[in-house]
Amino acid sequence: MKKTLNTITVILFTLIIFGFSAAFIITPDSDFSEDENRVLQTLPKFSFAALANGEYSSDMTDYFADQFPARDFFVGVKGVAENVLGRSENNGVLLGDDGQLAVRLFTAYKSRFERVEEIDYFYEENITISLDAVNAFAEKSELPLVTVLPPRTIDVAASAFDYPTDISDSLGALIASGLSDKAGYIDLFPIMRERYDSGEYVYMRTDHHWTSLGAYVTYCEIMKSFGMEDEIIPMERFSRETVEDFYGTTWSKAGYKFVPPDDIEIWSLGNEDDFITRCYASKMVKGEDGKPVKVKESYKEFSGWMNREYLDKKDKYAAFLDGTHNEQTVTLKSGEERETLLISKDSFANTLVPFLSQHFDLVILNLANKQADLSLAAEEYGCDKVLIVYNCGNLIENNNLALIK
Amino acid sequence: MVFSSLLFLFAFMAVTLLLYYIMPNNKLRNWVLFVLSLTFYGWGEPVYIVIMILSIAEAYFLGFFISKHKDSNIKRARFYLVLSLGLNLLALLFFKYCNFFIDNLRLIPGLSGLSPIEGLKLPIGISFYTFQIMSYTIDLYWGRTGLQRNFVAFGAYVTLFPQLIAGPIVRYRDVDDQLSERRENIDLFSSGVRRFITGVGKKVLIGDSVAALYEYFKATGEFEPTSLGAWMVMICYTLHIYYDFSGYSDMAIGLGRMFGFRFLENFNYPYISRSITEFWRRWHMSLGTWFKEYVYIPLGGNRGGKLKQLRNIFVVWFLTGFWHGASWNFLLWGVYFGVILIAEKFFLIKILEKLPKFVGHIYALLLIGFGWIIFSFTDAAAGIECFVALFGAGCESFTSPAVTYQVLRGLPLIIIGAIGATPYPKKLWDKLCTVDWTSVGAIRVDGREEPIVMSSESLSTRGKIFSVVGLLGSFAVLMLSVAYLVDSTFSPFLYFIF
Numbered sequence: 056m057k058k059t060l061n062t063i064t065v066i067l068f069t070l071i072i073f074g075f076s077a078a079f080i081i082t083p084d085s086d087f088s089e090d091e092n093r094v095l096q097t098l099p100k101f102s103f104a105a106l107a108n109g110e111y112s113s114d115m116t117d118y119f120a121d122q123f124p125a126r127d128f129f130v131g132v133k134g135v136a137e138n139v140l141g142r143s144e145n146n147g148v149l150l151g152d153d154g155q156l157a158v159r160l161f162t163a164y165k166s167r168f169e170r171v172e173e174i175d176y177f178y179e180e181n182i183t184i185s186l187d188a189v190n191a192f193a194e195k196s197e198l199p200l201v202t203v204l205p206p207r208t209i210d211v212a213a214s215a216f217d218y219p220t221d222i223s224d225s226l227g228a229l230i231a232s233g234l235s236d237k238a239g240y241i242d243l244f245p246i247m248r249e250r251y252d253s254g255e256y257v258y259m260r261t262d263h264h265w266t267s268l269g270a271y272v273t274y275c276e277i278m279k280s281f282g283m284e285d286e287i288i289p290m291e292r293f294s295r296e297t298v299e300d301f302y303g304t305t306w307s308k309a310g311y312k313f314v315p316p317d318d319i320e321i322w323s324l325g326n327e328d329d330f331i332t333r334c335y336a337s338k339m340v341k342g343e344d345g346k347p348v349k350v351k352e353s354y355k356e357f358s359g360w361m362n363r364e365y366l367d368k369k370d371k372y373a374a375f376l377d378g379t380h381n382e383q384t385v386t387l388k389s390g391e392e393r394e395t396l397l398i399s400k401d402s403f404a405n406t407l408v409p410f411l412s413q414h415f416d417l418v419i420l421n422l423a424n425k426q427a428d429l430s431l432a433a434e435e436y437g438c439d440k441v442l443i444v445y446n447c448g449n450l451i452e453n454n455n456l457a458l459i460k
Numbered sequence: 461m462v463f464s465s466l467l468f469l470f471a472f473m474a475v476t477l478l479l480y481y482i483m484p485n486n487k488l489r490n491w492v493l494f495v496l497s498l499t500f501y502g503w504g505e506p507v508y509i510v511i512m513i514l515s516i517a518e519a520y521f522l523g524f525f526i527s528k529h530k531d532s533n534i535k536r537a538r539f540y541l542v543l544s545l546g547l548n549l550l551a552l553l554f555f556k557y558c559n560f561f562i563d564n565l566r567l568i569p570g571l572s573g574l575s576p577i578e579g580l581k582l583p584i585g586i587s588f589y590t591f592q593i594m595s596y597t598i599d600l601y602w603g604r605t606g607l608q609r610n611f612v613a614f615g616a617y618v619t620l621f622p623q624l625i626a627g628p629i630v631r632y633r634d635v636d637d638q639l640s641e642r643r644e645n646i647d648l649f650s651s652g653v654r655r656f657i658t659g660v661g662k663k664v665l666i667g668d669s670v671a672a673l674y675e676y677f678k679a680t681g682e683f684e685p686t687s688l689g690a691w692m693v694m695i696c697y698t699l700h701i702y703y704d705f706s707g708y709s710d711m712a713i714g715l716g717r718m719f720g721f722r723f724l725e726n727f728n729y730p731y732i733s734r735s736i737t738e739f740w741r742r743w744h745m746s747l748g749t750w751f752k753e754y755v756y757i758p759l760g761g762n763r764g765g766k767l768k769q770l771r772n773i774f775v776v777w778f779l780t781g782f783w784h785g786a787s788w789n790f791l792l793w794g795v796y797f798g799v800i801l802i803a804e805k806f807f808l809i810k811i812l813e814k815l816p817k818f819v820g821h822i823y824a825l826l827l828i829g830f831g832w833i834i835f836s837f838t839d840a841a842a843g844i845e846c847f848v849a850l851f852g853a854g855c856e857s858f859t860s861p862a863v864t865y866q867v868l869r870g871l872p873l874i875i876i877g878a879i880g881a882t883p884y885p886k887k888l889w890d891k892l893c894t895v896d897w898t899s900v901g902a903i904r905v906d907g908r909e910e911p912i913v914m915s916s917e918s919l920s921t922r923g924k925i926f927s928v929v930g931l932l933g934s935f936a937v938l939m940l941s942v943a944y945l946v947d948s949t950f951s952p953f954l955y956f957i958f
Contacts, residue, residue, distance in 0.1 A: 057647075058646075060927055061646050062646055064654065064931055065646055065653065069477075071939075072470060072473060073474055076474040120466055123949075129946035130943070130947050132939075132943040133940075133944050134947075136940060140872045141869075142869050173672070174676065175862050178683075217865075219861030219865055221861045221862070222861075310947060
């Protein structure tokens with residue numbers, strides 16, 4: 056009996072080790088992981104130089120990890136195993152009621168040289184610096200300003216988890232008390248939480264973004280703050296198109312493969328084709344006098360504000376405003392000029408565009424890519440109003456908001 | 461390369477096993493081990509292969525001189541011994557301790573102009589293989605082992621990848637005959653596989669998970685120090701270092717068996733100790749043995765009076781601490797244990813023996829835990845802060861909601877970890893798997909107790925069932941560990957920041 060068992064042990068072990076090696080060799084390499092939204096390591100080229108400086112071995116290690124067979128399956132197995140011990144948490148993501156996911160652990164930014172990873176606390180000093188920068192801008196600028204700092208999913212969907220809310224609450228309070236009246240701050244913490252608790256689908260379950268409904272709620276608040284309450288377009292006037300099977304970033308991070316996907320809703324008045332979105336890049340060219348001059352040119356433009364190609368991919372949220380660009384404008388094709396709204400933003404603002412573009416010509420600067428010179432842009436485009444949209448996750452994890460001027 | 465990586469498991473190990481067992485004889489098999497161990501070692505830092513080969517060559521060649529003179533001209537032999545040890549230690553001192561000395565010398569006024577050597581990276585495993593090489597040289601001089609004439613066999617001993625990076629520190633004389641003649645067989649291989657999987661599971665499933673808890677509690681302390689948080693830092697580190705280190709030793713011992721080697725044990729349930737003296741007989745045993753044999757006893761041991769013994773204990777523990785790392789906290793850690801051991805030797809043990817058992821357990825675990833705080837904080841200020849927080853100093857409250865939450869979520873893992881660090885699970889398992897049970901309980905019949913006797917056949921069936929369950933469980937642990945390893949390389953690039 057013992058002898059047989061030992062033999063089986065050896066055979067099984069050999070089968071597993073060589074089975075995976077063989078599977079690794081046989082399965083074709085993939086270049087891109089949609090789930091992780093990143094380029095995968097492919098077979099590194101051998102050179103003695105790369106070997107000597109350690110690059111070859113580190114690439115080889117990555118190659119083996121990135122191209123490992125049944126990668127997704129194993130990630131899912133780990134997600135299930137973590138739940139066996141009753142943790143309802145994997146890779147820093149909480150699993151709550153009705154498949155609600157929320158990132159719990161963030162990277163707390165302290166300074167360029169110091170940050171703490173995988174933590175639920177934040178550095179008050181760093182956030183205060185950001186808030187002070189908004190106050191200073193509000194003081195300096197003569198344009199009406201509205202500031203929206205969308206809360207994180209963990210702040211909004213608190214009731215779906217048995218995770219304590221004291222950190223969320225102190226973050227909300229810190230921001231609310233840290234911004235001056237001139238900043239025009241809209242405190243979404245209580246608004247979104249209340250809507251979520253009453254069962255409204257304001258935030259995604261599998262992604263860190265809000266839904267189109269969440270964006271609409273915010274749009275109404277923004278309009279009120281600008282004193283344009285009367286012009287708010289009622290919800291009923293929008294037709295809604297539903298795109299199914301959206302598995303967001305939180306889902307990818309969590310590894311809970313059994314959590315069902317979100318829907319993406321596209322709200323429309325049917326006049327999308329009246330609008331045009333242009334993407335701009337600046338580059339240095341040689342001027343007439345031989346000195347370098349900055350030239351801004353449009354490198355991409357499309358009708359409306361959506362790139363529908365993304366709706367067939369995993370990263371469906373990127374359909375709004377074609378994902379990430381440094382500088383964009385949304386105007387009427389007819390060339391008719393309206394009031395211009397300058398938006399300093401991260402990706403949360405992308406779902407606000409379908410609403411706001413009905414009222415304003417939009418100039419959109421990506422603060423997440425450190426496009427922070429609002430005064431310059433306001434002057435260049437002749438802006439009339441300013442809106443800041445920067446979510447609390449970003450606020451904790453970097454200091455970009457402190458860069459605005 | 462580390463054992464707990466996909467590249468090791470499914471590329472390096474597969475290739476090594478294949479090449480090893482293709483080779484028809486021991487000589488060629490040693491070649492395979494030597495060459496592949498060097499590859500394993502040089503992975504990531506190929507330059508250090510050169511240092512490794514120089515160290516091997518030095519000890520190998522000087523070994524001939526020691527061997528030649530040790531019976532005829534002891535002075536000459538001693539010269540070569542000192543030369544060999546000196547060269548070996550010089551490499552260790554240079555790579556591991558040089559910058560530490562420079563940094564501290566700079567604190568002396570007038571020497572502040574000294575600058576640390578840039579780009580000096582510690583060759584992995586140098587502390588381990590230096591000690592292994594020295595065991596050969598010293599034993600050769602003492603005549604406890606014979607001369608190794610085969611360079612590849614000696615090279616294979618030093619570089620042997622299973623124990624190269626994190627021990628156990630195998631004495632040359634323990635494997636001398638295994639190098640030239642060893643019999644690989646299915647039973648040994650199979651027990652090696654099970655031992656290896658145990659190690660992988662200990663490291664990946666428990667060690668890494670409690671390490672994440674430890675990191676969390678340590679980081680939390682910086683934002684909001686709490687007493688409970690500090691206790692968790694201590695408890696999680698205590699578990700983490702045991703599961704990490706002993707898991708690595710298990711993998712090493714298991715791998716060794718797959719290639720026909722039998723290494724000595726390195727851990728023996730250290731946390732069930734009832735004194736620090738006992739703890740150090742159970743923790744990293746190969747290091748303790750090394751220091752005892754090559755430092756403590758040559759210094760005179762306990763012969764020559766209490767004062768000398770005191771000195772010897774102190775020297776050993778000063779060195780033990782320093783061996784663990786070129787930093788003051790390791791030195792302090794060594795001296796800390798030195799002082800406790802001396803106290804135990806002179807009076808504490810006698811007191812402890814008279815007290816109930818549980819007092820000894822608490823005493824030992826607390827002192828071990830405090831020790832790990834010293835060990836884990838290279839930043840003295842943070843270490844002191846954590847230590848005093850254990851007793852509530854510097855904390856606004858005993859706990860915070862986030863810390864309580866994390867404790868409750870981590871508790872099942874910590875309990876499993878704590879139970880797993882005792883011999884009971886293994887004892888229970890061995891009992892279930894053995895076939896010679898005679899009685900499994902009793903039943904009341906007519907008011908009298910009658911034992912339930914089972915025929916030996918059905919009992920052995922029970923043993924068989926559990927053996928099969930154990931085998932399947934073992935492979936389940938392996939696959940689960942693979943899942944955890946894959947997950948750890950899974951790094952979604954979130955456009956969150958955009």
